[in-house]
Amino acid sequence: MHPMLFLAVLLGLSAFAYQVGRRRSVTVAGGLQHAGTLHSRPSYYGAYAALWALVPALAVLFFWLVFEQSVITEVVLAGMPPEVREVAPDRLNLLVNDLRNLVKGNIVAGHVGPAMQAAAEHYRSLAATSHAALGVLVVVIAAGGLMLARSRITPTLQARNRVEQVVTTFLLASSLVAIFTTVGIALSVLFESLRFFQAVPVTEFLFGTNWSPQMAIRADQVGSSGAFGAVPLFTGTLLIALIAMLVAVPIGLTSAIYLSEYADRRFRAVAKPLLEILAGVPTVVYGFFAALVVAPLVREAGRYLGLDVASESALAAGLVMGVMIIPFISSLSDDVINAVPQSLRDGSYALGATQSETIRRVVIPAALPGIAGGILLAMSRAIGETMIVVMAAGLSANLTANPLAAVTTVTVQIATLLVGDQEFDSPKTLAAFALGLVLFLVTLTLNVIALHIVRKYREQYE
C-alpha cells in the first residue's frame, strides 16, 4: 500500500500548505482587519499554496509509479549475465514474469537458477531504493512548491484567478475523458484488428462462412484449420437479436401505449417501476435464467411437439433477451408518446374517433420516428448483449436461420477467445479484437442514427 501512503502524506502536506498560505496572506496584509486590502479572500491564498504543494508532487508521483516497474526491469535485465538475457523475445517475457513472481514471493513456473536469484535480489534492492527516492523526492517537491507559493504571496497576487484557472482546467480535462475513452476504444480495437488482418485477409473475415478459430499448435494436429470467416457469427447474432425484438417490440410498445394513454395514475405508479425492475436485473441473472430455466423448458416443449431442439437453442437465449429489452422499448416509447401534443389527440376526438382509433391513427404515426429510434437503440443493445448469450447460446458456429438450432454470436466469441490465457501474437486472440471492431462500428452506427432520429423528433414538437 505504498502509493496510498504517499497519497496520504501528500494530502496532509497540502492541508498544511493551505494553513500556511492563509496565514501568510493575513500577515502580508497586516492582520485580519486589513484583509480587505488583499486581492482575494485569504482562503484563496491558502488554496493557492495547497495547489502548489499538491499538483507538481502528484504529477511526479504518478509518472514515477507508471514507469518504475519497466525501468527497474530494464536495469535488472541489463545486469544479468548475457547467456541468460540474450534469448528470443517471448522467452524474455517469460523470464521477466518469473523474475517478478520471484520478487513477489509467488510460486515460479520456470527453473530458478543462481542468476535468477541474484537478479531478484537486485530487483528488490532497486525497488527499495526507488521507493525511498520517490518518498524523498515527493516530499521535497511538495515542500519546494509550498515555499515558492509562500514567497509569492503578496496583497496584489491574484490568487482567486489562479486557483479558478486550475479548477477550470481540471473541469475541462474531466470532460475530455469521454473523448479519450472513445479514442482509446477505437484505437485499441483498431490496432489489434490491423494486426489480425495482416494474418487473415479482410475479405475472408467478412465474407467467409467457416468459423473455427483454433490455431494449430502442432502442424499435424486434427481439426485445427484456423478458419476465420465470421458470417455465421453475424447471422447468429442477428437471429438471436431478431427473436428478442419479436418478443420485446410488441410487448414493450403495447404496454407503453397502455401506460401512457389508458392507465390511471395509481396503476401507472405501480406498473411502471415494476417494469423498470426488469431493466435493473443484472444480465448474468438473465443468463442463469435462460440457461437453467428457459432452455430446458423450450427443449421439453419442443420434445412434446415432436421437434428437435438443441439444448442451447437460439430461441431460449432470444426469448430471455427479449424480456430484458422490454423495459427499454417501453420507457423510450412512453417518453415519445407523452411528447405528442395533446392538441393532436383532442382534434381526433373532436372528429368522433374512439380512443384506440386516435392512438392507432394519430398518436402512433406522430410518435413513429421516436419509436423507431427507440427500437434501433434496443436493437443495438440486443446485438451487444453478452452474458445471456455466453451462458445460454452455443459455441459452435452454425450458418442457419433455424431458431431451434444452436448458434453462436459475435459477443460469445469475443468472450470465449479472450477468457483465460492470451498470447497477443496469435490470430485467435486478435480475432476477438476484429470482432470487437465490427461490433463497435455496428452499434455505433445504430446509436448515432437512433439518437439523431430521437433528437429530430423532440425538436419537432418543442
Next chain:
Amino acid sequence: MNSVKHPPAGGRASGGAPRTIDVVRATLARRHASERRFRRYGITAIVTALAFLAFLFSSVLVKAHGVLQQTYIALDVHLDAGVVDPQGNRSPDSLREGDYGALIKDALRDAFPDVKERREQRDLFALVSPGAVFDLRTAVMQDPSLVGATRMFWVPANDDVDMLEKGVMRRESAEGERRLNDQQVKWVDQLVAAGRVELRFNSRFFLGSDSREPEMAGIWGAVVGSFYTLLVALSLSFPLGVAAAAYLEEFAPKNRWTDLIEVNINNLAAVPSIIYGLLGLAVFINVFGVPRSSPLVGGLVLTLMTLPIIIISGRAALKSVPPSIREAALGVGASKMQMVMHHVLPLAMPGMLTGTIIGMAHALGETAPLLMIGMVAFIVDIPQGITDPATVLPVQIYVWADSPERAFVERTAAAIVVLLVFLVVVNAAAVILRKRFERRW
C-alpha cells in the same frame, strides 16, 4: 329516439349515398369492441412482462433456498499424535503438517469395518468433503490438547451426499444416472439411521471464498472483491463525472467541440459493455501494466463505463437548478466559479448523487467487461487490497453457473439472491435520496 328526424349529418345526404350518422351507428358497436380489445392487448402485455419478472424471481428463489443448509457427517476421529504432530512438539508448524486426510480415512474405515476392497474404500472416502481435512486441522490447531484423543467431529459431507439428503438427487433413479452408486447410497442410509447425518446452517457459504468443491464454496471473497472494485470506480467516476457535468453545463462555450463531446457521451452510454472490456485489456493491462484480475483494473473499466451515465444525470440535475439562483449569485459579485461551486453544485448535488448511485448499481451487476480483464480467474484468497487478484459477485455467479456439479446450481441461485439484495439496497438508497432531497422549484 328514431322517431326524431335527424338533420343530414354527413356531407352527402341526398341521393343513394348513406348518411354519415348511419355509418357511425352501424359500425359503433364494432368500434367499441375493437376499443375494448385494444385495451385488453395493453393489459395483457403488461401482465406478460410482469409474469416474466415473477417467474424469474420465483425460479431463482426456488433454486436458492437449499443453500442455507449443508449436510454434515459425524465421524469418530482418533487424533493419533504421530500422524497429527510429526515433529512431536505441538507447535503450529508441526500441527499444520499433520496428515489429517489419513485420520478421516481411518475414521471412515472404523465406521464401516467390512469395506475392504480398494475401489469400495475409495467410494466410501468420497462421501466426505475434501474440505473436511481443513476443518479438522483448524479444530486441532485451535486446541492442541485434542491430540491423542478420540473425538466425534461433524465434518461437511460431499456435495453429492448433500444433494441426496436435500432430495435433489433422486434415490429411485437408475444407478447410472446418479453421481452416487447404490452402495454409497446404502452407506449414507446407514449413517442416517445411526443419527450421524445432520443438516446444519451453512455459514461457510456466506463467510468463505471460492472453491472447486461446492460444499466448500462461499461468496465472501466475491463480495469483498465487488466492494473494492466499486470503491475504485466510485472514487474515480464521481469526481470526474461531477466535474465533467459542471464544465459541460456551466462553462463550456456552445460550439462544435462541445457538441462533439455531447454526442460522444451519449454514444458512449450505449456502447456494449464488452467493448469496455477490450479497452481495459488493450490499454490498462497491456500498455499501462495494471495488474490483471485486480479490483484496480476492474474499477478503472467500470469507471469509464459508468462515467457517461453519471455525466448525463449530473447535467440533468444542473439544468434543473433555476437560472435565478445563478443570476442572484452573480448579482452580489460572485465570480462564475464561485457561483457554480458555492450555489449551483450544492443545489444539484442530490440529483448528481442519485445518478451516481444508479451508475454504481449498474457497475455492481456488470459482468462481461470483467471477464475480459481476468476477473474470471479462480481465486481462493479473499482480496486484501485493490491490487490483489479478486473476483466480483456477478462473475462468481457466472463461474458457478458454468460448473457442472449439481450442487453449484443452488449456490449460483443463492449468490444471485445476494446480488439482488445488494442491488435493492443500493437502488432504495437512490430512491430515498431523491425523495428526501429533491426540490421542486
